[in-house]
Amino acid sequence: MDDDTPTLSRRNFLISGASAAAAVGVRPDRAFAAIGSTSSATEQSEMTTRVTLNVNAQRHTLQLDTRTTLLDAIREHIQLTGTKKGCDHGQCGACTVLVNGRRINSCLTLAVMHQNDTVTTIEGLGTPNRLHPLQAAFVKHDGYQCGYCTPGQICSSVGMLDEVKRGVPSHVSKSLVEKPLLSVDELRERMSGNICRCGAYSNIVEAITEVAGGAA
Ligand code: FES
Numbered sequence: 001m002d003d004d005t006p007t008l009s010r011r012n013f014l015i016s017g018a019s020a021a022a023a024v025g026v027r028p029d030r031a032f033a034a035i036g037s038t039s040s041a042t043e044q045s046e047m048t049t050r051v052t053l054n055v056n057a058q059r060h061t062l063q064l065d066t067r068t069t070l071l072d073a074i075r076e077h078i079q080l081t082g083t084k085k086g087c088d089h090g091q092c093g094a095c096t097v098l099v100n101g102r103r104i105n106s107c108l109t110l111a112v113m114h115q116n117d118t119v120t121t122i123e124g125l126g127t128p129n130r131l132h133p134l135q136a137a138f139v140k141h142d143g144y145q146c147g148y149c150t151p152g153q154i155c156s157s158v159g160m161l162d163e164v165k166r167g168v169p170s171h172v173s174k175s176l177v178e179k180p181l182l183s184v185d186e187l188r189e190r191m192s193g194n195i196c197r198c199g200a201y202s203n204i205v206e207a208i209t210e211v212a213g214g215a216a
């Protein structure tokens with residue numbers, strides 16, 4: 001090789017590749033995934049960790065890349081595909097699950113942050129022969145069309161009704177100290193993080209209202 005020819009070490013090549021990916025908007029995890037096959041075994045093991053999750057009353061211990069979202073751990077590693085990936089950016093609510101009883105967007109949190117947590121997905125709420133009351137109400141009131149948002153809508157409804165019961169105010173609550181009543185405005189505000197592209201909103205409101213005891 002000519003002495004004047006610039007040289008590029010393998011390490012610098014990989015770094016520049018990842019930087020270029022970042023510059024054009026490719027997610028860093030995807031960039032690393034692309035070059036993952038060339039990483040050493042040591043580098044790989046440094047990026048993984050053991051995570052134990054209690055999902056639907058079953059204990060799962062997984063060896064996960066530390067960047068794995070809770071959503072991907074549930075769908076790709078535990079193989080529970082009822083929880084859906086819509087936007088993967090915290091904007092649609094399709095990935096809503098209950099963690100220790102509270103609803104969260106599972107695409108916005110890392111699995112490693114939930115060591116030993118209790119996770120409930122749509123599969124853990126009811127079974128085809130024994131539906132959760134909200135599942136039954138969604139069926140009865142036609143609260144879906146394509147059904148893609150439905151697992152998230154139902155998990156979110158469970159968490160939302162619990163929030164109302166505990167007196168957690170929303171943006172439209174008239175009082176921050178009095179227990180909120182589940183008016184239609186309250187319900188719509190509290191479910192506003194769950195988008196339905198099919199526009200089944202009025203039927204979803206009817207289903208949730210029935211389970212809430214007709215308070216809306
Ligand atoms: Fe998580 Fe859209 S997939 S909010």
Ligand code: FES
Nearest residue numbers: 145147196197198
């Ligand atoms: Fe199709 Fe809601 S039922 S997105």
